[in-house]
Amino acid sequence: MNELILVVEDNPKILKNIQMMLEFNDYTVITSSNGINAIDTLSNSDRKPDLIISDIMMPKMDGYEFFKTISKNPKWFNIPFIFLSAKATPEDIQLGKLLGIDDYITKPFQEEELLSSIKGKLRRKKQLSKFNEKFMKMLDNKLVEGFDAKNIHQEDICLFYAFWDEELGPVIKDVFPKEYSIKISINEIGVQLFQTTVAIYGHEDYEHGEGVLLQIRNLDRFGYIYFGSIFDTSVRGNQRQFMLCTIAPQITYFDSLHIKKIFEKIEKKIKSLEVWDLIDSWQEISKILIQDH
Template sequence: MEIRPLILIVDDNPDILEYMKGVLEHNECEVLTAENGEDALAKLKSSEEEPELIISDIMMPKMDGYDFFIALSEQPIYCRTPFIFLTALDKPEDIRLGKLLGADDYFTKPVDEDTLLASIAGKILRNMKNKKINMELNKFLMESKESFKSSLPKEDREKIILLEVEWDDRMGPQTTNSYPETSNQEFLESLGSQLYVAASTIYGSGDFSKAEGAYISIENFGMDGYALFDSYTDKSFRGGHKEYMFAVVAPKISYLHTLKIKKVLQELSNKTKDRQNLDFKKNWKALSDIITHTPL
């Protein structure tokens, strides 16, 4: 039997909750409802199942949508759950703020039902594929447990690793750069390749037509990762473009960290497209400063 995805809806208007519940249940979803952010956090704590997606209003008593989103962003269990704002706030500055916080989508009421359902379906699919990445990567690391541990320096800051992986038409994914160097460089090269291979389950081989980011939880080792995949036009490669990935692995990466990490990795990607030399040490330091300081 096909599993019905669980969606949490948060709104202080009972009519909207009832309407949205009916629409989603009609489209083969399980639904959990809450009246405000505080109520939603309590419902999540007592729920035996994690939602695949959260839809929240902004203007609510006790805890509004902004504070609810920020609270979730600091919880490892929910920081990567797709989040959609559905609100009456329709001014450009409101929409900018919602997106700046990092929400996956922002819709204003009244919303077109088909548009909302399409967004929900796409984000649930992406979330499920992200979970598959994490499962495959953790399986690989469990099989290489001792190598992974020995590859990490003792100091927390030094445990932050920056990797560059390129796709080679003959050899497959190849780790071409990493920092800092360790005594087990061969394993880091293998880790980079595994990250790249796992990512293809989300985007599909040869489908990095635009920059895409993915959060990776290496649960069995208390580590997190964030990877940015991109490509540039080059007719000498199969498909007419060169694919590559930049990734950072660290003891802890919060959702708010990833907003800044993505900018650093995007700068590396832009320089790659412009065929500029990369200063890996300088960029590693920038990433380390982001990760070792309190996020926004």
């Protein structure tokens, strides 16, 4: 089955040209003329798009609001999203990146540039899907009791830190709260998340860190995982992998952007061998998640 791409563009000529280009390259295409129509298309479609390409300046609902709406919806937040826009100033591009889009391509655009970006985002999406599928299998379909995602309490939020040991494999370094109310132990979840990461991505040198937001359906939880590496001459390749993870009943895409900033600060301290406090970081993350919901 060909990969499905939703193109949102209010200029009929540009929309038709993009559609023809994508179909010529063996993609299936659905189209909308603005954000409102695109949301209706998504809501009524039997199949979720593999990727979205959207203009910014459109009537009824512009690209920014459309992206925000997509990002807040648990069904759609993980669809790769590319802005294709005539808004080409450094400020425009920076705003798009601050929102957390996957790519920002300016008009007029080169066909090769757009196709290359699409291929890269779809490849990344397949990796994440494989990650989630493998992780679900490793958890062996164990379930936890239900929860009210709209009513998050501080005790519903967990933060842990792990690193890779060449002899022992993944090792949980620290976790808070120590007794997290979930039927599967955090140690088991952490080990399996780390093993899944390595199985999918390998022992790469994540110089700037990589973040992944997962909807862990069979645990009725969301997880935001941040993995990176630090220089360590005692291990093969002189790079030791580490992982930071927060688990909560609900984490929106925009929550994950704020959490990522906290994790990036922690990463700097880990790399510079500075002391950092897991509980302080947990409190920061708790404020983000409780305030948002």
